[in-house]
Amino acid sequence: MPSQPPLPPLLAPYVTLLPESSLTLASSILGATSNWLVLRFLHAALSSPSLNPAFGADETQTGIKKKVVLVSFLRSFDFWKTEAKRLGLDLGRLAEKQQFAFIDGLSELFYAPDASTPNTSPAGLGSSPRTTLPLRSPPGVMPGRGPPPAAAPPRGNISVTRAQAEPGIAKKLHFTGRGLAALDLIEKNIIAVIEQQKSSVEEIDELVLILDQPDLLLAATGPTMGIGATEIAEWVTGLQQHAHATVLTLATDAPLIHNASVSAGQPATPIETEHATFAIGLAHRARSVMQLRTLETGAAKDVSGVLRISRGGGWSAGEEESWEEKEVLYFIQRDGGVSVFGRGES
Amino acid sequence: MSFRKRNIGLSPGVDRTAVPNAATQPAAPETPGIRPSPDDGRPTTSTGTRSLDNLLAGHAGLPMGKLLLVEENGTTDFAGALLRYYAAEGVIQEQKIHVVGVPEQWGRSLPGLIGSAESLDEKRSDRRKDDRMKIAWRYERLGEFGAGVAGSRDAPATPGAQDPATKEAPAFCHAFDLTKRLTHPSITNMTFIPITPSKESPFLPILKRLQTAISSSPASIIHRIVIPSLLNPTMYPPDACQPEHVLQFFHALKALMSANTTRVTAMITFSLSLYPRSSGLVRWIELLSDGVIELCPFPHSADATATSGAATSQEEPPQGMLKTHRLPVLHERGGGSDQNVGQDWAFILSRRRFEIKPFSLPPAEGDTEAQDASAAGGMPKKSDLEF
Numbered sequence: 224m225p226s227q228p229p230l231p232p233l234l235a236p237y238v239t240l241l242p243e244s245s246l247t248l249a250s251s252i253l254g255a256t257s258n259w260l261v262l263r264f265l266h267a268a269l270s271s272p273s274l275n276p277a278f279g280a281d282e283t284q285t286g287i288k289k290k291v292v293l294v295s296f297l298r299s300f301d302f303w304k305t306e307a308k309r310l311g312l313d314l315g316r317l318a319e320k321q322q323f324a325f326i327d328g329l330s331e332l333f334y335a336p337d338a339s340t341p342n343t344s345p346a347g348l349g350s351s352p353r354t355t356l357p358l359r360s361p362p363g364v365m366p367g368r369g370p371p372p373a374a375a376p377p378r379g380n381i382s383v384t385r386a387q388a389e390p391g392i393a394k395k396l397h398f399t400g401r402g403l404a405a406l407d408l409i410e411k412n413i414i415a416v417i418e419q420q421k422s423s424v425e426e427i428d429e430l431v432l433i434l435d436q437p438d439l440l441l442a443a444t445g446p447t448m449g450i451g452a453t454e455i456a457e458w459v460t461g462l463q464q465h466a467h468a469t470v471l472t473l474a475t476d477a478p479l480i481h482n483a484s485v486s487a488g489q490p491a492t493p494i495e496t497e498h499a500t501f502a503i504g505l506a507h508r509a510r511s512v513m514q515l516r517t518l519e520t521g522a523a524k525d526v527s528g529v530l531r532i533s534r535g536g537g538w539s540a541g542e543e544e545s546w547e548e549k550e551v552l553y554f555i556q557r558d559g560g561v562s563v564f565g566r567g568e569s
Numbered sequence: 570m571s572f573r574k575r576n577i578g579l580s581p582g583v584d585r586t587a588v589p590n591a592a593t594q595p596a597a598p599e600t601p602g603i604r605p606s607p608d609d610g611r612p613t614t615s616t617g618t619r620s621l622d623n624l625l626a627g628h629a630g631l632p633m634g635k636l637l638l639v640e641e642n643g644t645t646d647f648a649g650a651l652l653r654y655y656a657a658e659g660v661i662q663e664q665k666i667h668v669v670g671v672p673e674q675w676g677r678s679l680p681g682l683i684g685s686a687e688s689l690d691e692k693r694s695d696r697r698k699d700d701r702m703k704i705a706w707r708y709e710r711l712g713e714f715g716a717g718v719a720g721s722r723d724a725p726a727t728p729g730a731q732d733p734a735t736k737e738a739p740a741f742c743h744a745f746d747l748t749k750r751l752t753h754p755s756i757t758n759m760t761f762i763p764i765t766p767s768k769e770s771p772f773l774p775i776l777k778r779l780q781t782a783i784s785s786s787p788a789s790i791i792h793r794i795v796i797p798s799l800l801n802p803t804m805y806p807p808d809a810c811q812p813e814h815v816l817q818f819f820h821a822l823k824a825l826m827s828a829n830t831t832r833v834t835a836m837i838t839f840s841l842s843l844y845p846r847s848s849g850l851v852r853w854i855e856l857l858s859d860g861v862i863e864l865c866p867f868p869h870s871a872d873a874t875a876t877s878g879a880a881t882s883q884e885e886p887p888q889g890m891l892k893t894h895r896l897p898v899l900h901e902r903g904g905g906s907d908q909n910v911g912q913d914w915a916f917i918l919s920r921r922r923f924e925i926k927p928f929s930l931p932p933a934e935g936d937t938e939a940q941d942a943s944a945a946g947g948m949p950k951k952s953d954l955e956f
Contacts, residue, residue, distance in 0.1 A: 259903035299827035495849035555903035
């Protein structure tokens with residue numbers, strides 16, 4: 224089996240060139256998750272052109288330098304770390320170099336365990352003196368050891384008690400209270416990390432924000448807690464303003480989209496209507512929509528699913544014509560490699 | 570790289586104790602009931618049902634830190650049987666079981682132990698040996714095709730060249746008898762978490778108890794979280810099925826399991842007749858689970874011997890269909906490359922086993938009549954003339 228390049232050539236133009244203030248929507252369903260696509264976005268932004276990533280990418284890379292802030296609501300950092308390692312990305316080291324920041328929306332979002340209190344003391348000690356140092360780790364540093372210098376908050380007014388508890392995780396989000404106030408707090412926390420990433424190195428000019436399944440926030444709260452599609456959409460807009468480009472993944476399973484329509488026959492529940500409103504609204508705002516789904520004809524041994532790339536409602540007319548809409552098949556191999564190919568090819 | 574090809578290369582030479590060293594999973598060999606996945610070396614544990622283990626995307630077990638959701642249509646309780654096997658297996662392996670929402674009688678009705686799953690299979694194949702057509706010895710080693718899931722990797726290791734180390738290795742999966750009751754010293758190791766009415770989410774106390782139980786126990790203890798008939802209105806208060814309660818619970822459970830990723834597994838059963846798959850809430854529950862399988866029992870399995878897919882008269886007829894919607898780890902990565910995905914599976918629950926095998930329709934039996942009629946050249950038969 225020939226090993227696949229980390230970034231399939233067919234896919235490359237769609238995940239590398241993200242214009243300013245653009246929103247890219249990646250939609251997934253139950254049987255076709257978007258994690259591999261997010262990893263391709265990570266790879267496109269973070270991988271250094273030099274062959275050996277261990278030797279300072281800063282020197283070899285001229286021109287645009289990209290940073291990524293990944294906010295994940297459904298997956299732990301461990302998952303992203305192991306999967307990125309298969310692509311040759313060391314997220315732990317990248318976090319130390321302040322090229323990458325992970326914001327954990329999984330572990331303590333709704334229920335913060337009390338057991339993490341012992342972790343706060345080293346974090347509190349570590350944070351204050353490091354803020355002033357323009358740290359760049361020596362190349363030989365092992366990833367995942369000790370408190371990460373990357374994660375130090377620039378300003379003290381935001382509560383970041385257990386922020387640096389685990390290496391590589393810049394912040395853990397908490398959902399406290401209800402309604403807009405809770406969303407604002409989360410937004411503030413994410414923006415703090417973004418701003419701190421921006422401020423760390425001067426020559427940075429592109430910061431890609433990846434929001435992994437923020438639709439969970441909507442589903443798990445809902446209108447009874449004062450959060451609807453409008454609020455979440457505004458929340459996304461607020462975050463978008465601070466990033467060069469935004470990539471957002473969300474679920475578009477049929478029950479979540481189609482039940483809300485009038486023709487569905489049965490009255491839709493709030494979770495369905497709000498989700499549909501949110502997803503459709505985003506698709507209208509997005510520059511491009513990458514839609515993942517399984518094969519209509521059933522499962523196949525050499526195809527994982529279908530990827531449809533289309534222009535979204537936010538496509539500006541003046542953009543280059545070379546960007547074409549496309550529908551391709553993809554296949555995830557056991558080793559994590561992805562091959563992307565047209566129908567009928569292999 | 571085809572799955573089967575590697576399977577052959579792996580199985581006869583490599584014994585189970587050697588794999589963890591190669592895969593650098595230091596904790597795996599010492600803990601009973603945990604073994605590294607043949608696919609990528611991550612620790613897995615058994616669901617107590619061998620054919621279900623084999624269904625799980627080549628890992629031959631439920632990977633640690635993963636949550637398996639078993640959905641069931643109709644009023645039968647096949648999923649409950651799977652759950653009891655899962656709990657019973659945990660008792661045998663001396664893991665800590667947390668059962669949510671049911672009284673302690675549930676724990677007393679766990680199925681009794683027969684032996685290891687391998688021993689049952691050996692017995693079965695002995696019994697069959699006489700009345701089976703002889704096939705070449707080298708093919709026989711490959712295991713019984715059709716009897717288990719195609720990815721069954723244990724079959725080749727059983728006969729022939731076994732070094733003493735594997736012989737002594739504790740069984741990974743056991744066989745249970747549904748008509749007997751489990752008696753095991755560590756059966757007291759189960760905790761039952763009742764659902765207490767509370768002003769906020771009814772799941773909050775459950776989470777708190779799980780959290781404290783897991784974080785306060787030593788790192789060597791493996792936990793199993795067992796949640797029978799989630800959201801069943803006879804057990805759960807009406808507001809439990811509010812999305813903000815149940816989805817936050819799933820999210821927090823996922824967080825809890827990813828924080829203790831080597832120590833916890835969970836299995837949850839769920840009735841689709843109460844909450845159909847076409848609703849957004851159920852879809853979100855599925856999206857938050859690592860593995861989702863659906864059981865669709867046939868409506869009249871008792872009298873369906875003739876029509877429902879037994880290949881020969883000796884085989885038991887399947888009692889229902891099984892669909893895999895999502896498999897742990899595989900779909901998290903993007904899915905698709907497993908041979909078990911998208912197949913039609915049938916399941917058979919008998920006294921001693923829950924078996925999952927490929928579903929196939931038998932030759933239509935009604936056709937014999939039509940053949941007879943055509944052979945007779947259109948002449949009406951005697952039976953047709955008499956009233």
